[in-house]
Amino acid sequence: MEDRHSVNSPRRILSFSKRRRATVSFLDQDDRTYSGFGPKTSEVYGFVGSITTVVATGIFLVWAYVPERCLNAIGIYYYPSRYWALAVPAYAMVTLVLALVFYIGLNFMSTPPPTSLNKMFDEFTREASSCSPEGDDRPIEPISDISIDKINALMFNDVN
Known part of the structure; x- marks a missing residue:
């Protein structure tokens, strides 16, 4: 049960209880x-x-x-024209399709063309000359650069 000495409002809860001193708390619904x-x-x-x-x-x-x-028989004499029963859903669907086409068109207009370098480079791209291969940033050497002689030497040295 609720304390009979408390005042509740949507924004403020003020309690005047004899068991504890008066407190004010501001609580939102969320x-x-x-x-x-x-x-x-x-x-x-x-x-x-x-x-x-x-x-x-x-x-x-x-x-x-x-x-x-039938509508007149049950006492309904005033209602909108039947034209709007078809017109409003048709207008709503056409508006939705045009909004979708407009949105897609805006996206195409704001996207750079396929031949633009802006698609590949941005403000976080590093130039090749500024990269220094140190530590973990060193690129992995391709496997085609390892010669057959080095592979044979590694294989036979591990066996002996």
Whole structure:
């Protein structure tokens, strides 16, 4: 149970308890830890959002497909034109496709051409003359540079 000498608000919790001195704590909604009792805020928003989506879809389908005489029979006389039942989804899909094409076009415009050296070099690239092979930065020697005579000498010296 809650202490009857405490004042709660969304931003400030002020407690006047006889067992301890008065304390003031400022807690945000996100700073409170979930105690395991009751629903989380995000779960409530998700549930209400899903129910609202289902109800809105049902109303849209009834408006779009039920004949006018049936709507008038149940007492609904004012509703938008049936033209918008097709126009709004069509406009939404065309807008989405145009936004996607525009976004891809902007990416192509901001990317350097394939022949540009800017694709291979940036501010972290080191020039070949500034590289000094010391320690771990030394490049690995290719295996083709090892002669057959050195390989034979290594193999026969290890056997003896």
